């Protein structure tokens with residue numbers, strides 16, 4: 083099998099953090115080799131987080147060494163085409179999806195090497211495009227709501243940024259657990275968030291947050307002023323969980339958490355099992371070559387859910 087793999091591959095390349103996504107290029111890179119415990123995936127579709135060029139891990143390896151030019155993107159769905167030494171759990175030909183390592187080249191390429199323990203079997207009913215939109219959003223929302231905030235049925239949660247990649251899955255997961263959801267964000271996301279089942283939507287540019295009281299959990303995906311305006315909404319003993327910045331300690335009677343999502347095969351497998359009742363929201367789909375333009379559009383705002391890029395390499399066999 084390995085003899086049929088091309089030595090080079092096409093990938094999206096980022097060179098400088100301050101150049102922005104519009105300055106990324108599509109170029110040739112050596113195809114990655116799977117290491118111990120890795121699988122090599124032929125990418126069917128991949129996605130990214132719009133802010134990831136600001137993450138320090140995007141530019142260095144775990145030892146802090148510069149690894150530019152980097153291949154961004156940490157969400158992948160594709161087919162296993164080779165196994166690293168000692169890799170168990172998957173075989174060549176399996177369709178998998180999951181999160182790639184923060185400190186290694188990512189998924190916006192024809193091939194990516196990923197630790198097998200960070201992947202799960204892709205549900206047959208899910209296309210590669212929908213599967214690539216799922217792992218970061220679903221795992222982050224799951225860990226925020228149920229691991230860190232310990233959200234329970236009947237509780238009231240406010241989700242800031244509810245129309246985005248993570249927010250749209252968070253709304254659905256909170257509802258599926260029997261919670262009551264208020265979504266917030268820009269006016270143009272109102273219809274989508276209400277369609278997903280939120281009971282109320284607040285346009286942050288217009289509506290007052292001060293009207294909302296006694297909520298059990300605030301899940302913040304925006305940070306800054308929106309996060310700081312959230313404290314009075316919470317009941318004593320409630321929780322504020324942000325994935326953007328540490329919330330601070332404005333109230334001693336409210337738990338506060340900032341965390342970074344962890345890849346987790348068991349949680350991803352459980353989320354995949356529920357896929358019939360969860361809808362990954364894909365705002366736009368393009369080819370790798372469309373990456374710089376679509377990434378810039380996503381940052382400009384107004385594109386719901388995730389952007390997914392497909393790889394057009396011929397099937398390896």
Ligand SMILES: NC(=O)c1ccc[n+]([C@@H]2O[C@H](COP(=O)([O-])OP(=O)(O)OC[C@H]3O[C@@H](n4cnc5c(N)ncnc54)[C@H](OP(=O)(O)O)[C@@H]3O)[C@@H](O)[C@H]2O)c1
Nearest residue numbers: 133243245246247248267268286303325341342343383384
């Ligand atoms: N810590 C972690 O593990 C982790 C994991 C995943 C994501 N994140 C972070 O979480 C954040 C959200 O990620 P995402 O992938 O869901 O991004 P996204 O798809 O861009 O979603 C953010 C949502 O919030 C809205 N929004 C942003 N700023 C706003 C403002 N000032 N007022 C009203 N609405 C606003 C956006 O609307 P527009 O699109 O119209 O601007 C969008 O609907 C990012 O900062 C990302 O880095 C952290």
